[in-house]
Structures are given as structure tokens and as C-alpha cells.
Amino acid sequence: MSKNLRYAVVGAGNGGQSMAGDLVLRGFNVVGIYDPFPEAIEYVQRQGGIRMIGDLREGFAEISRVSTNVEDIVLDADIIMVVVPAYAHEFMANALAPVVKSHQIIVLNPGCIGGTMVFRSILQSRGAECPILAETNILLYATRIVGPGVVGIQDIKRWLGVAALPASDTPKVVEALKPAFSQIEPMDNVLETGLNNTNPMTHVATTILNWGRTKSEGQAANFEFSEWVTEPVKPIVKKVDHERMAVIEALGIRGITNEEFFEISYGGKKRDVVQRVGEVLPSSTIVPDRYITEDVPMGLVPIASLADALEVKTPLTKILIDFACVIKDTDYWTEGRTLDKLGLQGLDAAGIRDAVQ
């Protein structure tokens, strides 16, 4: 039965193209891929699909429907995989509001912190039909677009947490996704998925503590993330992760440390870098902008906001946010997902947990 479920993929960046290509090559029914930016899908359209390279998924994934019109893509879908950076969640919720149906399942990959809450709020305010809304704790793939229409999957996580909003919908979502994604496991609620995305913990500190080498004399960095998490960086990452765990503990939900996450997701092994395609440089030669622009406002800011509500001290988290504001000349404290924005202001730990059940 599950092979007949129709998947639509929303977002044609690294994650979206990997998701679409992976599903097609494994024989699942992908009705199409959507992205609002023509340049994001140009090559996929031109060649009628995505070329997948690397040891994990190799081959040509044929995808006939590739469009900048979201309705074309999601109309016939049972499951809509929203695979975009968290700062695009508002845009995508607004794009989907007029076309989404109540029998469909929307899965945010990932939700970061509060993705489904933001989605639900927008769909409700737009008077949209209310689909089943779920999110994963992190992107399924370690992956990069390595050339035009060419994707290289470096690794696929062996464990992926998923939860629906409200949490009572989680079993339905797990049942629908399990055939295609055997590694998914239900979490208690979307706070557990959101707060157990460890990307902000590693990305932000590592980026700031290597900011000097992001560019030199006009040249982009020679960037390989794992090599930038050096000995001097590791204890800082650990400290900020401890602050996240303290917030999780005060909230009374399940927490996974950064080390545990790495172990259960990748078996603790270092990922190989995907080969280059001809002269095309892998996109990972530059530090992804979203290591700040996604991970600060949708990761560290909600953690700091929860910490304040729960009276937990998170000094390093706040320093990293403040520093990111200076570096990017942006007020992430205002832009980010605070409890106010998530509709959780004024609640205690039990009240916050109740709001996502």
C-alpha cells in the first residue's frame, strides 16, 4: 500500500533534491518537486530529473513534474515533504494555504524549533483546510548539490525523530512514513523534535569561531565543516549543548545530547566528502549562510526564550546570538522564534508541554 502513497517535495535546495532523488531511486511515487525560484529547478527541469552521485544513491531519478507553481505539485499528493530552511517556513505555509487539503500530511524536514507551530498558525489565520502537520528533528540527509541538477548524498541518518502537532496525530504520520523511512521514530511532541535538532549547537559556534577564515582577500574559504570543529571549538560546542539540555530538562521532555545524536544518527563515523563533478566545485566550499541565518533565529533564539521563561541560565547561547546579530547586522532577537511568536508566552513548563499535545 505504502508504495502507492504519493509524495510531493516542496523546496529544491540540497535537502529537497536529495529527498526527491532518494525516493524515486528507491521506487517511491514522487508526483513532483516545487520551488518558488526558477533558478533552483532550472537544471532539474531541463534534464527531467536529478542525477544522484555517491556510494549511497547513484543513478538518474526521473521526475516529470518540476514547477514554480505549488498547486501543480501538491494537488495529487498524499504526503507533502517540506524540505526548506526554517526561515522559509512562513513563505511555504502561505504558499500552501490556498491549496492544501485536510487529508494530506505535511512533514517539515526539519521543523527546527516551532516550525509546525508557525505553519499551523498561518494556515489557521488564512482559513486553510487543516492537514495533518508534522516535523522531523533534523534533515534526513547529509548532502550537497554538487553541480547543476547533480546531488551527492554523503550520508543518511540512521535515526530520525518525528512528531505531529497535535501530538495525537503522530501515530498516523509514523504509519504513513515508515515504509519509505524505516529510521523514523516517534517523539512525544514537536518540542522534542525541535529542541533535539543539534545543528544550531554545532553550526553557530563553529561558524563564529572560524569567521576569520570564511573569506580571505576576496577568496571563499576552503570549507569542510568537520575540519573546522577543532579542539578549541569542541568545548564551546559542548557548553552551548549543555545549556540546551538544561532547558530541555527544565521543560521536562526527552533530550538527546549532541554526542548521543551523532552516535545514533551516523554511528559516530566521520562522513566522507562527496566527490566533485568535473570542474564544478561542491557547494560546501563556502560556509552555508543558514548556519547563522537559520540556526540563530530558529534555533538559539527560541532556546534562549524558553530559558528565560523557565529561569534557566544560558549565557553562552545568548552571547552567540548577540555576536551573530553584530556579524550579520541583524536583530535576531526580534526576527527569531520567541515564545511570543510561538504563542507560548506566559506559560510554565507544564503549560508549554500541554500546548503541543
Add this chain to the structure above:
Amino acid sequence: MSKNLRYAVVGAGNGGQSMAGDLVLRGFNVVGIYDPFPEAIEYVQRQGGIRMIGDLREGFAEISRVSTNVEDIVLDADIIMVVVPAYAHEFMANALAPVVKSHQIIVLNPGCIGGTMVFRSILQSRGAECPILAETNILLYATRIVGPGVVGIQDIKRWLGVAALPASDTPKVVEALKPAFSQIEPMDNVLETGLNNTNPMTHVATTILNWGRTKSEGQAANFEFSEWVTEPVKPIVKKVDHERMAVIEALGIRGITNEEFFEISYGGKKRDVVQRVGEVLPSSTIVPDRYITEDVPMGLVPIASLADALEVKTPLTKILIDFACVIKDTDYWTEGRTLDKLGLQGLDAAGIRDAVQ
């Protein structure tokens, strides 16, 4: 007459050895060099002086008295050049208290912020004779110990601000120093010298924003400071320097921007790296610890403390201090030179200026 003034050099690090060697090679009377650590002077003692290499000062500077006994060195001196990191000022003031004479001139190279105030306070509390106390705004040399007993001067500043505490002593100090150091110019008071040391502005931000490459897999960094002040770092250094200038403006004293400082000190030219000596690595292959341990507590902390008193906003300065506290697991807010420690608490701008006149 001035060639007959006897100089004692206190501190046998990069700066102290350079100062002693430079004075000797230029024919000035150096009575000796003192350092409390035997290992700091071992090679200088053994070879009876300092070998100077590089284009600016080359040759062997004979120094007969090299001792861990401060009295031996400073007893016969007219001018005591204290060339140590600012965190050693308290130690040196306590060491000099029993032996210093009222006719002597003590010059801190540099004072960082409040060096002479700390010195005066210790000498007074110990009931010492009160010498003339002065400080420069920065170390005279860009220099490194490049091997045992071997010093390489990269550059010598073309401008050096000096002021005494009280400021009424400044003319005497300038008269005494001018024959040996033609580049010195009087500043109005020790707040002007202290606040126009631009090291904390460049060192702290640059070190934190390159922290990830201070060490990798057990290997020390391949460190060349000017190469770490990359395009992404420059605007951050500029922002923190703007904050310093805002404090200076609120205080109503003379300010020199980082760019102006670089121009008047070095004529805007990039300094050459001093050659290696055989297989001895230049000490600059590692990031000097004092880029945090001196420049945060004796540079950024007093600026932030002044800013609070004068109601000037210095958010980036405070972020850098906070981050340094995390990185070094040290409370620089407590250790550093706050207005309380400098005896300036509760004063307004005019009161603070009066206190150093």
C-alpha cells in the same frame, strides 16, 4: 647628558629583551635586565647579552647584569622601563615597592588602561618612596623572541604617546626619554595613553573570530596575525573600535582611531615577518595568550566599565568580554580593571579626568 642616564629594564619577554637590546646597540647605558622567571633570562645570562637580528637592529647587545633579583638591577637606574604584559603590573609594583627611589622614573611600556594607577596605588599602600610614574600607550616594538637569547625586531613605532601620573610630571618624563626615544609625544594624561592602546580592539576580536584555527588535531596554528585580520574580521574590529572612540568622546579626551594609529605608528605599511633562526620557530607561530589574558581584563573591561559610568553603549565590547570569559573559563569582569579597581567609581567625566591630572 642623556646618554649618561642609566636605564634598567624590568621584564625579559619579547618587549623587554627588545628594549634592552635596542638601547644597548644604540649606545645607551643599560644597567641591567630583570625578570622573576629564571627560564626567561637563562640564555641572556649564559651568553652575556642579547643577539638582535633583522634589518632594524642587528648585532650582539652586551648586558652584564641579568638577574632574578630586582634590586640588583634597578638600584643604580635613573629610568626603570617596565616592559611586561599588564597582568604583571601588580606583581612588578609589589616587587619594586621596597627598592624604588623617589628620584627614579618608572615608565610602563605600555600601561594598557590604568597601569600607572594600579602601580601608584600599590606603591602608596606599601609605603614606598614615590618615583615619577609614567606610561606609554603601546609597546614601542613589533617584535618577537625568535630563539634562545635571540630577538627579532620587526618594526619600531614612529609615534609613541606618553603621559605621567599625575599629568604635571609629563614634561619631566618627556625630557628624560626624548634623547633615546625621539618618537615619543606627550599626551594629556594616562587616560589618553591607556585608551589609545588599540591592541585590545584588534587582538580580541581577531583571536575569537579565528579561535577554531588556533589549534587543530594537537598542532598549533600557523599564525601570522595580519593574515588573520581578514575581510570578515575587519568590520568587527572597526565596530569595537567605534565603541572605544564613543567612550573617549564621552570622556572628553583625545582619541586616535585604529586606522589613524596604524598610519602614524607604522606609516600604514605591512610589517615584515622576522626570519627564523635555524630550526627555531618564531614564537608567533602560536597565538599569544595575552591577546585574551591581557587585552580583555586590562583593555576591554575598563572600556566597558567607563562606558557604563558615562552611559555609552558598547554592546560588542561586552560580547567580546563575555565570550572571552567562556573560552578561558575565567571571570574577566571580576579580574579586570573596572572603575572600582582604578579608584574612579562614582565619578562623572570631569571627575575622572581630574583624577589623573
